[in-house]
Amino acid sequence: MTELRFITVDPRFDDFVDTERAPKQIADGCIWTEGPVWLDDALYFNDIPNKRMMRWTEKAGASVALAKSEFANGNTLDVEGRIVSCEHGGRRVIRRLDPHDADAVEVIADSFNGKRLNSPNDVVVRSDGSVWFTDPPYGINSDVEGYPAESELEGCYVFCTKPDEALHAVATDFDKPNGLAFSPDESRLYVADSGAIRGASFPGIDYDLPHHIRIFDVNGMTLSNPRVFAVVAPGVPDGFRVDHEGYVWTSALDGIHCLSPEGALIGKIVLPQQTSNICFGGAAGQTMFITSSDKVYRVESSRRDAAHILKDRERSAS
Numbered sequence: 001m002t003e004l005r006f007i008t009v010d011p012r013f014d015d016f017v018d019t020e021r022a023p024k025q026i027a028d029g030c031i032w033t034e035g036p037v038w039l040d041d042a043l044y045f046n047d048i049p050n051k052r053m054m055r056w057t058e059k060a061g062a063s064v065a066l067a068k069s070e071f072a073n074g075n076t077l078d079v080e081g082r083i084v085s086c087e088h089g090g091r092r093v094i095r096r097l098d099p100h101d102a103d104a105v106e107v108i109a110d111s112f113n114g115k116r117l118n119s120p121n122d123v124v125v126r127s128d129g130s131v132w133f134t135d136p137p138y139g140i141n142s143d144v145e146g147y148p149a150e151s152e153l154e155g156c157y158v159f160c161t162k163p164d165e166a167l168h169a170v171a172t173d174f175d176k177p178n179g180l181a182f183s184p185d186e187s188r189l190y191v192a193d194s195g196a197i198r199g200a201s202f203p204g205i206d207y208d209l210p211h212h213i214r215i216f217d218v219n220g221m222t223l224s225n226p227r228v229f230a231v232v233a234p235g236v237p238d239g240f241r242v243d244h245e246g247y248v249w250t251s252a253l254d255g256i257h258c259l260s261p262e263g264a265l266i267g268k269i270v271l272p273q274q275t276s277n278i279c280f281g282g283a284a285g286q287t288m289f290i291t292s293s294d295k296v297y298r299v300e301s302s303r304r305d306a307a308h309i310l311k312d313r314e315r316s317a318s
């Protein structure tokens with residue numbers, strides 16, 4: 001078993017995380033954990049194959065928040081602090097009006113040009129309220145993460161929508177778009193391409209296929225100037241977050257990789273199993289919560305999520 005530890009590539013990394021304390025396991029007993037999000041002093045995350053959303057608190061530990069989450073994957077918060085979820089099973093993006101009531105939802109998107117989406121995977125909400133999400137085929141490839149079906153679209157796209165507006169395909173040349181996040185000033189969008197893996201029912205990694213994070217310039221709802229930000233190995237980039245100074249914290253086969261704003265590897269949080277995602281939370285917003293295969297870990301840091309800081313500023317100014 002891989003030791004729970006840290007690898008420092010650049011001295012800056014030692015100022016970012018508490019490398020004197022090993023990552024602490026706070027939850028287990030799941031099959032594949034994903035979509036960590038911090039809300040109301042609790043961590044919510046999905047156990048995809050079990051079709052349930054979990055809730056963890058320091059006092060009570062982990063418990064089931066939703067017993068029928070329709071293979072929900074990525075979660076984020078909208079500008080009003082409500083959970084937005086990607087459902088593989090429902091093939092839609094929803095807003096949860098009550099995170100403990102599976103029926104208390106608003107549908108944000110479930111089709112494009114009259115055709116069903118593949119299986120929305122991860123989602124981010126910009127400070128203007130627009131919702132951006134990825135739509136790979138993982139939820140329709142097998143019955144482990146969704147319901148087997150043929151794709152109705154011509155590819156796997158990155159989408160964007162605003163309230164009461166049509167759904168826009170803003171990037172159409174990905175193999176399997178996955179995690180995504182904005183830069184601190186929202187002028188750039190990072191999007192993972194995990195094309196090197198086919199999904200839970202298909203073991204193995206084909207490194208001839210994409211396993212990188214791309215970056216785009218953002219102008220309104222238009223993306224331009226695509227370029228590769230960083231190639232991630234071992235494994236592929238799945239979910240990730242950008243912190244308040246523009247450092248990217250991405251999942252990989254061996255844990256979490258910290259990348260500089262220029263894409264250079266700064267350090268690693270090494271975990272024993274494949275890692276899927278990360279979020280910032282806790283009382284000060286500086287605790288990292290990491291979903292890793294059947295477990296969840298936490299790491300104390302000096303970092304905060306860029307998205308949370310920007311949304312706090314927007315709310316203070318309004």
